[in-house]
Amino acid sequence: MSVTIADVAKLANVGAGTVSRVLNGSKSVSEETRAQVLACIQQLGYRPNLVARGLAAKRTGMVAAIIPSIGYTQHAEAIQGLSDFLHEHGLRLMIGHCGYSAENEARIVSDFLERRPDAFYLTGTSHTADTRRMLRQSGIPVVEAANLTDDPIDCVVGYDNFDAARQVVHLLHARGHRNIAVATSLHDPNDRTAARRDGYLAACADLGIDMTERLIACTNSFAGGAAAVAQVARLSPAIDLLVCVTDVIAVGAILECQRRGIAVPGQLGVCGFDDLPIAAAINPALTTIGVDRVGMGRTAGQVLLQRLGGAAAMSGSVDVGFDIREHASTRSEISAPGEGATKELRE
Amino acid sequence: MSVTIADVAKLANVGAGTVSRVLNGSKSVSEETRAQVLACIQQLGYRPNLVARGLAAKRTGMVAAIIPSIGYTQHAEAIQGLSDFLHEHGLRLMIGHCGYSAENEARIVSDFLERRPDAFYLTGTSHTADTRRMLRQSGIPVVEAANLTDDPIDCVVGYDNFDAARQVVHLLHARGHRNIAVATSLHDPNDRTAARRDGYLAACADLGIDMTERLIACTNSFAGGAAAVAQVARLSPAIDLLVCVTDVIAVGAILECQRRGIAVPGQLGVCGFDDLPIAAAINPALTTIGVDRVGMGRTAGQVLLQRLGGAAAMSGSVDVGFDIREHASTRSEISAPGEGATKELRE
């Protein structure tokens, strides 16, 4: 059917092994032979069959990745970084999405392992015991991303969701916000949003703020943010800061405030988490916590590549950090002007 | 190393072929033997090696997909639908992103073909000659999605961007909008946005509207939409409708109108394309054109599966249609209330 190594070998009058050596850049091939073989490859239009190579070499050059949802910007961006990096190093990506279910994740892991990937990328740090067992047993490098943990399956590349959330509440408290409510994701909860929620609550506890009735559960959607505002509006004494576990919720909240005529941040400050593009575009610009997600994906790729190179001893944990970005949606003593997209547009 | 078919065969006292037959659900295996083999598989924890199967069977069970950008909701949603459907049928996805470059796409196609996927998913209908040649030559099913064409590589599943754009302008003209400007994507142009732009312009030509100076190029971003409004504001006579090739541009435009105190739709109507989640959440809700992207992805999967099943004669073109969704961001005689996310939130 298609052209094989044997065809090339025959045409070039060399052994199949030699062609393989040329293909893989082995050192012990004479310059003359190499040129000859390369010419024949060109002439026949030979393309290696990576499936066969995978069988023979026990390396497929594939990395398996599982994210909660392909459509959600956040994880997709990390995958974009990961994919870019891997491509540059001749590795390809096999992607699955588990819809925020650890059981689905376990199923996909099991599936993917049958395809013998060289490495694995997982989102978050909470997985079923089965998942952990299968991956550990497979012996391939694994990186968990977007959070941190003391007990990774293998490596972890992420940032401290809990700490970021805690810090931002302390900061906004210093800015004068006193009556705080927390909007947390009801639907599709996960270790990241849970850590954020806990961080918010921990800070409030630090500050001696009573959070009774102030932990508001909503779906992770614009509508969820709007619903959270509806609940907040009923509380007394009046809430002056709504901290949200995601930007999506926060943006939904701001838009609802526009509809209800609630001044932001005058009456209610709003703050999010993720720094999605919309955060900088909305009025007022949203105070949020940003992470270089694309960079995180690349770093995850780097970690895997090092592990594949035999660096078993490398540090299994990389903290990529986060960045609190204060904008007009919360009070500020030093009156920070809008930045990014909104900057030049203001008059 | 790991458990192979031979191990199972030995334990079960059968031939390797028989184990394979059990694995693949072949008819000619006695119930007794099947149970026996299954028990041994269980006992040994045997997991098939799909790489070896791929070599032997000349079917890898992988589908290759290329999208412009993984992070962009639109394409990611189609991939989600495709991925779901394929998973249900035992197929897995291999994803690459080409950054809106046909040359990159060609490179990725070439790469991916070495991995012998069973089928290919491409975004859009404009590709390099090389891409077309390689795919045709490979002989595997190919589906192009998100647009339509008379000359597909193999199959196409999409909707008529041109026609949708044309229709919406006619509709909004009927609603009373007369001075129309078009905001089109400057950065990352592609066959879909180009078709939309051409559809808008065609409708304007139909209606005898002079578009001189009214075709505004901007980046496909919120900031781009804002910049478009800045340009529109300078035009005279005053523009009363800005039609945008994407929702992202349209939302950026609406937010800029908020900042400038331009009433939407009173002074300027805005309409988008894609029906992203933010379209229903923003104030006023955005008139836009929606497509069931997840469904489109699923349909693409279905088409590929049929082709794999040998249905070479099936219709190579599926139009999944589109849906003009009128909301408050454009004038309406019949005063349509906001729908979707904003509905219950209004007071």
Next chain:
DNA sequence: CATCTAAATGGAAGCGTTTCCATGTTGCAA
């Protein structure tokens, strides 16, 4: 000049499946 070493290469043995072919077996009709 004889020996040794390193580089270059051909060839064969896998890698773990599927699939084809040949060889039993069994049951049933004649």
Next chain:
DNA sequence: TTGCAACATGGAAACGCTTCCATTTAGATG
């Protein structure tokens, strides 16, 4: 009872590559 399907099964030959081992050759060394 005989013969013949139809079914069940074992075994071997691919699938296209990598890699190891043995061999050859040439250059270097004593």
